[in-house]
Amino acid sequence: MANYIQEIRALVGHKPIILNTAAGILVNDQQQVLLNLRTDTHNWSLPGGYLEYGETYAEACVREYQEDSGFQVRIIDQIGIFDRGEAVYPNGDVAQTISALYLVEPVGGEALEHSTNETLKLDYFDFDKLPPLLNQQTADMLAAAHDYLEK
Template sequence: MKGYIKMIRDLVGHTPIILNVAAGAVLNDHGEILLNLRTDSHNWSLPGGYLEYGETYRQACLREMKEDSGLDVKIIRLLQTFDQGTAVYPNGDVAQAITQLFLVEPVSGQLLTKATDETLSLAYFPLDKLPPLFNQQTADMLTWLRENLKR
């Protein structure tokens, strides 16, 4: 059911809700992480997003990676589940995200070269030199990657 989150928000307004999120970690040959500059907050995050009703975390990861980055990816493995923290969006929405972070590898497509509804820009960053991040959960995921993922 596409538009599920919008439907929920239409019913509850800015009331805090719990949402399920899938995100993908793409590392280049230099060990740098792909991040997208968000249109809503103008901060950086991992490509990913909310599950639509009936969708699995893995399906959402594949869809969101394509939407946010332009890349078709294959999932290598589930890395970690993150469930701490709250995101406050510029429009006043509040949500606790339960995020499954996947290690993914590009198989086709190319990075977006034009802004979309959700992504202004894409760039690779060293895990120890990150730009301003969207929220604490994004920072937690990138810290986890830096400390636990050896390529």
């Protein structure tokens, strides 16, 4: 169902709701993580986004990763589920997000070289030198990914 979240928002307005999201961790040869600068909040996040109705977390991760970064990815492993998080958007929408995080690898496509309606730009960052992030849940996911990769 296209525009599922818009349909829900039309019914509930800015009332806090619970939404499911999926994101991916892609690291380069220097063990830096790829992040995208968001158009809505102008801070950095993991490529990913909300599930559409009927979609699995894994399917959403692959779809959203390509939309946000340009990369077609394959899921290597699930890192975790993160259920403590709230997103507050500039338009007043509030959502508790339940997020599945996956380690991914590129299998096609290429990094976006232009801005889109969701991504201003992409860049790789060291885990210990991260830019301003979307929210605490994003920070928690990055910390968990760093621990996972250090094993």
